[in-house]
Amino acid sequence: MEYRKLGATGLSVSTIALGCAYFEKAEREHFLSVMDYAVEKGVNFLDLYCADPVTRDNYGAALKGRREKFVIQGHVGSAWVDEQYLRTRDLTLAKPSFEDLLTRLGTDYLDVGMIHYCDSEADWKEITEGGFLDWCLELKKEGRIRHIGLSSHNPDIAIKAVETGHIEVLMFSVNPCYDMQPGDEDLEKLWAADSYAGELHNQNADRKRLYELCESRGVGIDVMKAYGGGDLLSEELSPFGKAFTPVQCLHYCLTRPAVSAIMCGVKDIAQLDEALAWLTATEEQRDYSGVLSGLDRFTFSGHCLYCGHCAPCPVGIDVASVTKYLNLCLAQGTVPTTERSHYELLAHHGGECIGCGACESRCPFGVSIMENMKKAAEVFGK
Ligand code: SF4
Numbered sequence: 280m281e282y283r284k285l286g287a288t289g290l291s292v293s294t295i296a297l298g299c300a301y302f303e304k305a306e307r308e309h310f311l312s313v314m315d316y317a318v319e320k321g322v323n324f325l326d327l328y329c330a331d332p333v334t335r336d337n338y339g340a341a342l343k344g345r346r347e348k349f350v351i352q353g354h355v356g357s358a359w360v361d362e363q364y365l366r367t368r369d370l371t372l373a374k375p376s377f378e379d380l381l382t383r384l385g386t387d388y389l390d391v392g393m394i395h396y397c398d399s400e401a402d403w404k405e406i407t408e409g410g411f412l413d414w415c416l417e418l419k420k421e422g423r424i425r426h427i428g429l430s431s432h433n434p435d436i437a438i439k440a441v442e443t444g445h446i447e448v449l450m451f452s453v454n455p456c457y458d459m460q461p462g463d464e465d466l467e468k469l470w471a472a473d474s475y476a477g478e479l480h481n482q483n484a485d486r487k488r489l490y491e492l493c494e495s496r497g498v499g500i501d502v503m504k505a506y507g508g509g510d511l512l513s514e515e516l517s518p519f520g521k522a523f524t525p526v527q528c529l530h531y532c533l534t535r536p537a538v539s540a541i542m543c544g545v546k547d548i549a550q551l552d553e554a555l556a557w558l559t560a561t562e563e564q565r566d567y568s569g570v571l572s573g574l575d576r577f578t579f580s581g582h583c584l585y586c587g588h589c590a591p592c593p594v595g596i597d598v599a600s601v602t603k604y605l606n607l608c609l610a611q612g613t614v615p616t617t618e619r620s621h622y623e624l625l626a627h628h629g630g631e632c633i634g635c636g637a638c639e640s641r642c643p644f645g646v647s648i649m650e651n652m653k654k655a656a657e658v659f660g661k
Pocket residue numbers: 568582583584585586587588589590598599602641642643644645646648
């Protein structure tokens with residue numbers, strides 16, 4: 280397993296983590312067998328938004344005797360009312376639901392208390408001005424949640440939330456399709472065919488800014504909907520008209536700035552294995568540039584996607600990483616210590632570029648790599 284720091288929380292999480300969408304009301308025996316397998320493979324990061332008692336009890340059974348092995352991201356503001364799941368900011372519902380979650384999990388704290396699913400201005404206002412965020416801050420002070428997170432699909436809201444300084448972890452929907460779309464309060468637009476009917480160019484600037492902001496603020500991102508609800512895995516359903524493999528989807532997400540882990544929604548061990556395959560995949564198997572290049576209506580041009588397709592460089596420069604750290608500095612207009620130390624840790628630096636041009640001839644997105652290497656050498660001094 281590969282582990283990454285979850286932003287600045289100090290938590291170390293498995294890049295391949297487990298979402299709960301397909302475990303809702305699962306048969307206990309089946310669920311436990313998948314969990315045991317996940318643990319055996321090194322998975323230590325779990326997301327739990329489901330409010331129904333059966334699912335919560337199943338997680339409690341899976342954690343029994345090994346709570347400390349896991350980083351638990353439990354959602355606050357997700358309640359079970361009249362046998363139905365309800366997203367709520369009403370503390371008379373949210374508080375007992377939080378207590379119920381801890382009781383059923385058999386723990387007295389959550390590593391991440393994830394404010395459940397906020398995509399709209401009105402909802403964010405209610406969270407921040409109606410006492411919900413204050414309650415989360417109290418829980419943090421009491422140690423009942425160790426870190427505060429927010430789950431969202433809307434970059435505009437996520438940026439606002441991160442800028443408050445209270446959000447330490449962001450659960451966000453990331454994949455190459457959604458990354459082309461502007462922020463919107465209507466989640467349906469992310470997968471509506473109409474949204475992809477015209478021409479789309481490059482990643483949406485707000486989404487790019489969000490990832491860079493999270494990286495610069497030490498906010499760890501864990502990803503939901505990495506496969507676009509499965510659409511990206513199908514040639515017919517993918518808006519690009521080309522299918523990604525699960526490994527390519529995961530690699531796309533794991534090469535965005537600030538991304539620490541993918542919450543993989545799996546039904547069974549076979550689907551978990553498809554995600555775990557990212558760990559042992561070759562660079563060629565991970566490379567997603569072939570799917571995103573040569574498209575008719577969608578272009579990614581002149582902007583580095585960090586795909587790594589331009590490798591190998593004869594002097595060993597990791598072009599994708601150098602470009603990523605350069606872009607993070609350019610976006611912030613400064614050279615933060617974190618970016619500098621990441622850059623310095625690279626085996627080879629932009630200043631070593633001999634201008635052979637091999638990388639540029641391989642880049643499917645027309646990135647001016649040699650110019651970027653020069654800029655990186657100027658910015659970082661090597
Ligand atoms: S320079 Fe081009 S090929 Fe290289 S990582 Fe960036 S987008 Fe990919």
